[in-house]
Amino acid sequence: MNEDLPLTAEDVAEIAAIIEASPYRELDLSTRRFRLRLARADGGEAGLTQEWQWAGAAPDAAVSAEAEHSADPDAVAAPLPGTFYHAPQPGALPFVTVGDDVGPETVVGIVETMKLMNPVHAGRAGTVAEVLVPNATMVAKGQPLIRLA
Amino acid sequence: MIRRLFIANRGEIALRVIRTARAMGITTVLGVSSADAASLPALMADETVLLGPGPSSQSYLAIPAVVAAMVAAKCDAVHPGYGFLSENAAFAKAVSDAGIRFVGPDITTLEGMGDKLAARALALEAGLPVLPGGAAATREAVHARAAETGYPLLLKAVAGGGGKGMRRVDRAEDLDTALDMAQAEAQAAFGNSAVYVERFVAKGRHVEVQLLGDGTHSIHLGTRDCSIQRRFQKLVEEAPAPAMPEEARAGIENAAVRLAQHIGYRGAGTAEFLVDATDFSFYFLELNARIQVEHPVTEAITGVDLVEQQLLIAAGKPLALTQTMVRPVGHAIEVRINAEDPDADFRPAPGRIARAAWPAGPGIRVDTHIAAGGEVPPFYDSLLGKLIVHGASREEAVIRLQAALARIRIEGVPTTAGLHARIASDPRFAAGGVDTGFLTGLAS
Numbered sequence: 001m002n003e004d005l006p007l008t009a010e011d012v013a014e015i016a017a018i019i020e021a022s023p024y025r026e027l028d029l030s031t032r033r034f035r036l037r038l039a040r041a042d043g044g045e046a047g048l049t050q051e052w053q054w055a056g057a058a059p060d061a062a063v064s065a066e067a068e069h070s071a072d073p074d075a076v077a078a079p080l081p082g083t084f085y086h087a088p089q090p091g092a093l094p095f096v097t098v099g100d101d102v103g104p105e106t107v108v109g110i111v112e113t114m115k116l117m118n119p120v121h122a123g124r125a126g127t128v129a130e131v132l133v134p135n136a137t138m139v140a141k142g143q144p145l146i147r148l149a
Numbered sequence: 150m151i152r153r154l155f156i157a158n159r160g161e162i163a164l165r166v167i168r169t170a171r172a173m174g175i176t177t178v179l180g181v182s183s184a185d186a187a188s189l190p191a192l193m194a195d196e197t198v199l200l201g202p203g204p205s206s207q208s209y210l211a212i213p214a215v216v217a218a219m220v221a222a223k224c225d226a227v228h229p230g231y232g233f234l235s236e237n238a239a240f241a242k243a244v245s246d247a248g249i250r251f252v253g254p255d256i257t258t259l260e261g262m263g264d265k266l267a268a269r270a271l272a273l274e275a276g277l278p279v280l281p282g283g284a285a286a287t288r289e290a291v292h293a294r295a296a297e298t299g300y301p302l303l304l305k306a307v308a309g310g311g312g313k314g315m316r317r318v319d320r321a322e323d324l325d326t327a328l329d330m331a332q333a334e335a336q337a338a339f340g341n342s343a344v345y346v347e348r349f350v351a352k353g354r355h356v357e358v359q360l361l362g363d364g365t366h367s368i369h370l371g372t373r374d375c376s377i378q379r380r381f382q383k384l385v386e387e388a389p390a391p392a393m394p395e396e397a398r399a400g401i402e403n404a405a406v407r408l409a410q411h412i413g414y415r416g417a418g419t420a421e422f423l424v425d426a427t428d429f430s431f432y433f434l435e436l437n438a439r440i441q442v443e444h445p446v447t448e449a450i451t452g453v454d455l456v457e458q459q460l461l462i463a464a465g466k467p468l469a470l471t472q473t474m475v476r477p478v479g480h481a482i483e484v485r486i487n488a489e490d491p492d493a494d495f496r497p498a499p500g501r502i503a504r505a506a507w508p509a510g511p512g513i514r515v516d517t518h519i520a521a522g523g524e525v526p527p528f529y530d531s532l533l534g535k536l537i538v539h540g541a542s543r544e545e546a547v548i549r550l551q552a553a554l555a556r557i558r559i560e561g562v563p564t565t566a567g568l569h570a571r572i573a574s575d576p577r578f579a580a581g582g583v584d585t586g587f588l589t590g591l592a593s
Contacts, residue, residue: 114497
């Protein structure tokens with residue numbers, strides 16, 4: 001897949017300098033492997049921008065599940081995508097179980113995203129009616145995690 | 150001679166290694182998780198091998214899977230990048246047992262530098278200044294050390310890194326609580342709850358020295374200043390360290406070389422120092438035995454390809470560079486563009502990139518694995534790319550940085566680009582030499 005030479009940062013800088021010194025607004029270059037658009041910046045700032053597109057660079061469907069969930073007013077939704085955990089650490093008791101009363105600030109689980117642990121708050125007072133997602137499951141942003149009654 | 154190089158990493162550093170390896174005529178084999186199977190590095194590598202599912206514990210950190218993949222791919226060397234397994238002595242040993250070269254220092258160096266207290270002891274042996282403090286195995290010992298260092302002080306994890314297990318303590322009555330928290334965090338992050346005590350320097354700057362060694366000779370490639378941090382993690386890095394007397398800079402550089410020489414360092418490494426911003430006294434913190442995220446600022450001012458040097462040293466070549474051949478020119482600044490929201494306490498923000506327009510032009514380098522349509526998976530760190538500017542002087546570099554940041558358009562996820570624009574236009578940053586408290590004091 002490396003038949004054609006990739007452009008280095010130095011190549012891009014050189015091409016940018018040529019365009020800046022020319023009357024042209026942009027260069028749009030397409031090969032089988034990539035498309036590079038070098039253009040004068042939006043909004044009148046001096047200088048150029050580079051935008052790349054790569055043939056075959058498609059996201060993995062398994063992790064790109066967009067949140068397409070109907071807004072369930074009784075559900076606590078994932079504040080961001082990541083791995084949902086019921087307990088603060090493996091082997092520990094879960095934050096909440098069915099029947100527990102919660103307040104808006106009660107932590108009902110954590111979502112691990114980009115190596116950081118983010119608490120999930122209940123958001124309103126209520127009683128835990130159902131835990132919708134198994135422990136250590138990948139969840140999308142907005143996915144219902146826990147149903148409150 | 151390295152012919153087939155396995156890359157045990159992902160993201161921009163994987164691309165960075167592929168670029169130099171290809172220029173050297175080396176075939177690249179990239180180990181990927183299923184979340185990265187269609188990533189830009191996977192597209193650019195000559196070959197890819199699936200390591201496992203998305204979570205890094207089952208892919209990039211799974212030593213048996215990574216070693217099995219490089220053996221099956223008949224690689225003769227492995228570049229570990231930064232993070233993940235890059236400073237893991239058990240990994241380096243497994244690689245070496247499989248008859249494959251590890252692009253990094255000797256196993257004894259990794260062991261010595263992985264333990265922050267052992268590193269402190271080696272630095273003392275080499276005659277480097279360290280902060281008052283030291284080991285404290287029990288609660289009583291921690292209190293005894295605290296009485297020596299005074300307050301404020303820092304509790305740090307012996308196995309530490311990345312700011313985890315680190316706590317600042319301002320008053321004696323807070324020590325016990327902070328100790329419990331630091332130990333719990335250290336246990337969770339590193340599987341080792343041991344902490345040690347160090348005096349806290351109120352106005353500290355984080356200055357580091359790039360080192361290259363071939364086991365016999367060591368040289369430095371000048372300083373980098375990385376004082377602008379959030380959660381003890383770097384956001385802005387520049388080379389050389391600005392607003393510092395020449396003799397102070399030379400003192401730090403020479404100390405770093407003394408340490409590298411003392412331990413017979415092999416490979417590229419970075420000695421980190423804490424510099425008192427008021428009087429430029431300096432203290433050794435740790436030695437990072439790998440390529441750093443911020444290595445491009447050193448490359449910009451020295452013209453040396455650090456990854457190429459790593460590969461040459463790993464192939465057994467003696468250093469061809471001498472200290473007098475390293476002549477830094479101008480000033481370089483790097484900013485990290487992360488997928489996180491600076492207005493929401495830097496909350497990480499994975500997602501799909503709708504548009505990625507990066508600046509381009511003379512004196513601008515962009516190291517990124519992100520393009521339009523790309524996915525930022527939730528499993529890994531939030532770095533989208535690095536913008537590096539180089540100018541004949543620091544003033545020119547700052548102006549170039551401001552102009553470049555004004556042109557960045559990344560859509561789909563919140564990024565730190567706007568924060569960097571505020572930093573770059575702050576008069577204290579323009580003056581140079583800010584301390585690690587700068588970001589907290591930056592008006593939003």
